[in-house]
Amino acid sequence: MITDRTRLLGGLGILLLVTGCAAQDLPLQRVDNWGEANRQTFAAQIVDPAPEYDTLVPITRGDHAVAAVDRYRTGTVKEPKSERVSNASGSGSTR
Numbered sequence: 001m002i003t004d005r006t007r008l009l010g011g012l013g014i015l016l017l018v019t020g021c022a023a024q025d026l027p028l029q030r031v032d033n034w035g036e037a038n039r040q041t042f043a044a045q046i047v048d049p050a051p052e053y054d055t056l057v058p059i060t061r062g063d064h065a066v067a068a069v070d071r072y073r074t075g076t077v078k079e080p081k082s083e084r085v086s087n088a089s090g091s092g093s094t095r
Contacts, residue, residue: 071077
């Protein structure tokens with residue numbers, strides 16, 4: 001015995017199948033440049049994805065790191081050397 005509920009569910013199922021055959025040129029469909037803004041933003045944040053350096057990264061040692069942490073904990077941190085830098089106007093300042 002077919003009830004009204006069965007007919008309604010069957011009709012909804014057929015409706016869903018038919019809507020899958022709708023035209024594919026709707027304005028919200030995927031276009032060729034989909035996600036291009038994201039790719040452009042990502043590319044703008046990368047200066048050189050595979051940089052090559054003239055010199056190697058300086059070798060670090062664990063005992064130097066331990067000594068620095070110990071100096072920090074005891075309050076005997078080495079003061080950095082001051083450097084002379086200049087800004088765009090040409091006047092120099094000490095850092």
